[in-house]
Amino acid sequence: MQEFSLPHVLAVDDDPAVRELVADYLRGNELRVTAVASGRELAEVMARETVDLLVLDVRLHGEDGMQIARRLRESSTIPILMLTGLGEEADRVMGLELGADDYLTKPFSTRELLARIRALLRRAQAQATVADAVAKVRAYRFGGWELNIGLRRLKDPQGQAVPLTNGEFSLLTAFLCSPQRVLTRDQLLDLSRLHNAEVYDRSIDVQILRLRRKIEEDAAHPRFIKTQRGAGYLFDAPVEPVR
Template identity: 85%
Template sequence: MASPVSACPHVLAVDDDPALRALLTDYLGDNELRVTAVASGAELEIVLSRETVDLVILDVRLPGEDGMQIARRLRERSAIPILMLTGRAEEADRVMGLELGADDYLTKPFGTRELLARVRALLRRAQAQATVADAVAKVRAYRFGGWELNVGLRRLKDPEGRAITLTNGEFSLLAAFLCAPRRVLARDQLLDLSRLHNAEVYDRSIDVQILRLRRKIEADPSNPRFITTQRGAGYLFDAEVEPVL
């Protein structure tokens, strides 16, 4: 039996190619996804104003306002997952799309099975983020090793009660670690969790910001007690963490 429409994730596809819009609608629709396909950014805005959308598939090359501009505008006001499509394989396009806020990138022509796998992965990740966001919203502060991070006020105090200044990126990374203590977090997971705190944290800056964070919370940054490197896997926050509700 098919899933009820209301239970299906809603995908909004934006592409000026009618054949591709039909393909996306039919194929994803046959795989328990509800698809609305439009040809322009203006039509996208109409759909977003009327309905809840769980993921946007966005062509980079559109007449008028292109996909890069639309992605930037979407990301300024929403964390909705964005999968960008393009007929060009240049690395510069991929990097620009991802830095503007796209979550994944697929080059045309693509296989429908790969498209479906990427869509499902993005939807799972968004659901995981929503679950963590719900948990974080209930926490006023985190305590670890005598330290306290006040989430609402975005303030960190050391064991002597002194305030430690954090940048937005450092705060978001520390909050990401504290909501998942003693779990190995890969860079992409840290990026996802950091976005819950509205920080502009990019993959290439994570190592630098972790180094700076270590200098602020570690007695010996060269031999860290809290933020440990897991070679080839990511980072782990190795401390008992007490959430304050």
């Protein structure tokens, strides 16, 4: 496989030994790697090349990895894997709150680093595929209902508008673009973020209950959104995309 067809990982760490370790191991496992020591070099690489994933050390010499992560999140959805020090729980929590997708504690196993990178790349590809599909769809129809994506408007079988919150709209869209498929809470969170909705893990069940009350005849015995115990939720109805 040609090098430029491989996923491109940008690793930022001011420790040359860590940069060499990460770069050598990932290159030996079918990834293209650029390793730099500072935020300035990071910006230069991203200005001239396409980067698929960022490995970012929280404690850079003279810089704050948190600020770099915050700055990137304002303009990019690139997956970010943060490297934190042993026992620095506050760094991990803050990193995730700022939009990092995962973290790894130093010292780390290179095999675990590779596994986490591959998982994030798979998730990003799945999101890109769904986002592309949704962008080509004007509306979804199911059981007499219609959800207009552009207008973010839901109509019931009688043609009456049913108001949705941002979270409810994003969850319903996630279900409609993946009907007859079990979606875990993590998958619902990922798909909801495509629409910039403020949906959090602890609120998924509450949002789904509210959505059921709006689209189900009997929310206690749902026809559309069914619970798959121990697995997640399933939208159990035929869905017609309108392109």
